[in-house]
Amino acid sequence: MEIIEKAPAKINLGLDALYKRQDGYHELEMIMASVDLADRLTFELLPKNEIVIETDSSFLPVDRRNHVYQAAELLKDTFQLTQGVKIYIEKRIPVAAGLAGGSSDCAAALRGLNRLWNLGLSLAELAELGSKIGSDVPYCIHGGTAFVTGRGEKIDFLPSMPQCxxxxxxxxxxxxxxxxxxxxxxxxxxxxxxxxxxxxxxxxxxxxxxxxxxxxxxxxxxxxxxxxxxxxxxxxxxxxxxxxxxxxxxxxxxxxxxxxxxxxxxxxxxxxxxxxxxxxxxx
Ligand code: C5P
CATH class of the missing domain: 3.30.70.890 (GHMP kinase, C-terminal domain)
Known part of the structure; x- marks a missing residue:
């Protein structure tokens, strides 16, 4: 069985930093919107208990440094899963660019593995898990136009931004x-x-x-x-x-x-x- 998830890029229509918090992160107010430039992740079960990442991009690490790897590892550890997975990342979003490419891939991995491994988690539960990996991951679990606050974990959905x-x-x-x-x-x-x-x-x-x-x-x-x-x-x-x-x-x-x-x-x-x-x- 093969599962496919799209990982769209985001733009910040608004980004404000209110203050620096005790934990070193900044308290933010952001307006995010998804655009139709997306990576594509394909998931396949492996018989052996391993996480294999493959990609067409020469810029991505395929080990623990990759947020997609971290997403698979987090789910395996949290739910004590022993099934392996191969994840292929078709990279279209520029890397380290301010478009949340890595966070969106990570979110797509959490959504895709939730389906592949039949975990039955809600998007809110996936977002909470994703916040352990990166501040933009909770928003990327949902996508669309949203008012995002806190470290990035509080999400209020907005109507889609005016089309343009x-x-x-x-x-x-x-x-x-x-x-x-x-x-x-x-x-x-x-x-x-x-x-x-x-x-x-x-x-x-x-x-x-x-x-x-x-x-x-x-x-x-x-x-x-x-x-x-x-x-x-x-x-x-x-x-x-x-x-x-x-x-x-x-x-x-x-x-x-x-x-x-x-x-x-x-x-x-x-x-x-x-x-x-x-x-x-x-x-
Ligand atoms: O959470 P993530 O690892 O994606 O954040 C990358 C860096 O951005 C953090 O190490 C931190 O320096 C900064 N950041 C911040 N306040 C936030 C989100 C990110 O200072 N709310």
């Missing part, structure tokens, strides 16, 4: 999330209007949403990698309705109501960066 075209541009370098959070200064932080953004989405008001998107980590990453600002500037020059860095970066996304604009941004940025995608938001 999204151009994703990933510059060459990778960014370490913990290092960007580590450089965040609460003296100079610019807090986006997350409540206003949430209201815009609830009202399905595309224009207001484009005015309210914002990311408190953006200026930190731009200081280190000015190319992020250059991409934003080019996107606006080519007609984006709005442009913002996702997560801790370095991927920047442009929002466009018109497909022709998205195409113009794609053409304008394709020579500047290798990894450029036009995608749609997911319901």
């Amino acid at each position: 075209w999204v151009v994703l541009v990933k510059p060459k370098m990778s960014v370490s999330t913990s290092s960007i959070f580590g450089s965040l200064s609460f003296n100079s932080i610019q807090h986006p209007d997350i409540r206003g953004l949430k209201q815009a989405i609830e009202a399905d008001d595309y224009l207001l949403m484009t005015e309210k998107i914002g990311n408190a980590l953006e200026s930190v990453t731009i200081k280190r990698h000015p190319v992020v600002q250059q991409i934003k500037d080019r996107m606006m020059k080519y007609g984006a309705d709005a442009a913002l860095m996702s997560g801790s970066g370095p991927t920047v996304f442009a929002l466009c109501e018109k497909k022709t604009r998205a195409q113009r941004i794609y053409n304008g940025l394709k020579g500047f960066c290798d990894e450029v995608y036009i995608v749609r938001t997911l319901k």
